Amino acid sequence: MLQDGDRIVVGISGGADSLTMMWMLAERLQRIPIKFKLFPVHIDPGFAGGFSEALQTYSAEAGFSLRVEHTDYGILGHSAINRENPCFLCARLRRKRLFEVAAELECNKLALGHNKDDVIETLFLNICFAGEIGTMVPSQTMFKGRFTIIRPLAHADEEIIRAFAREQHFPEFVNPCPSASNSKRREIKTMLKQLYRNNPKIKGNIFRSMSRVKTAYLLK
Numbered sequence: 001m002l003q004d005g006d007r008i009v010v011g012i013s014g015g016a017d018s019l020t021m022m023w024m025l026a027e028r029l030q031r032i033p034i035k036f037k038l039f040p041v042h043i044d045p046g047f048a049g050g051f052s053e054a055l056q057t058y059s060a061e062a063g064f065s066l067r068v069e070h071t072d073y074g075i076l077g078h079s080a081i082n083r084e085n086p087c088f089l090c091a092r093l094r095r096k097r098l099f100e101v102a103a104e105l106e107c108n109k110l111a112l113g114h115n116k117d118d119v120i121e122t123l124f125l126n127i128c129f130a131g132e133i134g135t136m137v138p139s140q141t142m143f144k145g146r147f148t149i150i151r152p153l154a155h156a157d158e159e160i161i162r163a164f165a166r167e168q169h170f171p172e173f174v175n176p177c178p179s180a181s182n183s184k185r186r187e188i189k190t191m192l193k194q195l196y197r198n199n200p201k202i203k204g205n206i207f208r209s210m211s212r213v214k215t216a217y218l219l220k
Contacts, residue, residue, distance in 0.1 A: 001139055001150040002028075006036035007107040008150075011098055012066060014042065014055045014173040016165035017113035021152055023168065025111065026064065039105050041067045043094040045074025047176040058171050069097055074177055085129075087183050102147065114151045117158040117189070120206050124188045133218075135210060157203075 002008075010025060012018045025038055040059065044052040052068045059066035076082060077090035102110055114122075114136055123135040138154040141147070153161060180186075195202050 001152060002032075002034065002036055004034035004036070006109050007105065008036055008038055008109040008111050009098060009102040009105065009107045010038050010040045010111045011113065012040045012042045012055070012059070013113065014051055015113070015175075016162050016170060016172075017115055017118075017153060017158075019170045020161050020164055020168075021111060021113040022064065023062075023170075024152060038064070039067065039101075039107060040064050041069060041098060041101050043073070043097055044068055044070045045077075045090055045094065045177065046070065046072040047074050047178075049174075049176040051173040051176075054171070055173060067101070069101065071097065073097075078178060085184060086179055087185065090177075099147070108146070109148045109150055111150050111152060113153055115153045115156050115158050115161055116203075116207060117192075119151075119154055119210070120192065120203065121185055121188045123206070123210060124192070125184060128188070129184055 008025070010018075010022055012022060022038070022040055029036065029038070042052055042055055044050055052070070056066050056068055071093070073090045073093040074086075076093070077086035077088075082089050098110055102108075119135050123133070126132050126134050136151060136154070138151050140149045142149065192203075
């Protein structure tokens with residue numbers, strides 16, 4: 001995922017995943033034989049009660065300069081002009097803005113903090129709500145090879161990341177999004193947690209199955 005000379009925009013949401021990813025990338029930079037530059041960026045969706053200022057203050061105390069992009073993407077996502085899933089539109093707009101910032105900074109990579117649970121949940125979101133089989137991958141080249149999305153935590157369990165965040169005393173920010181507690185992803189997460197409680201092997205089996213697809217046994 002990392003190569004000498006990389007210029008990487010690091011998407012910082014303020015959650016345990018992105019803060020852990022930023023810590024890991026910065027820590028690794030100090031002890032591996034390649035050099036790369038990190039450009040942390042937070043996309044503020046525009047909700048009242050946001051935490052971008054507190055996140056920026058924490059970032060400075062932690063030793064990295066956070067760029068905050070103030071937007072109205074969350075407001076648009078929940079407005080009458082949007083007939084689709086508000087989370088989908090907001091996420092798409094935030095990702096688009098990250099690409100624009102990356103181009104402005106002449107970066108060749110974008111690091112996102114998605115973990116193993118996110119990868120599994122996205123598979124089921126696509127099956128249930130998009131009618132297709134697909135998910136996020138750890139490294140995804142785009143725009144004819146000019147740009148790459150990397151997900152350094154794609155093989156890490158959410159539970160392990162949360163434990164690490166507690167050990168490091170990362171701050172906890174309250175998400176002001178009105179859909180934070182009732183999104184489609186939350187529905188899928190609840191369903192999967194019930195499956196995992198019934199059989200602890202299910203999570204690992206689902207994750208492995210995404211790299212062991214028998215296409216000959218799929219509908220055409």
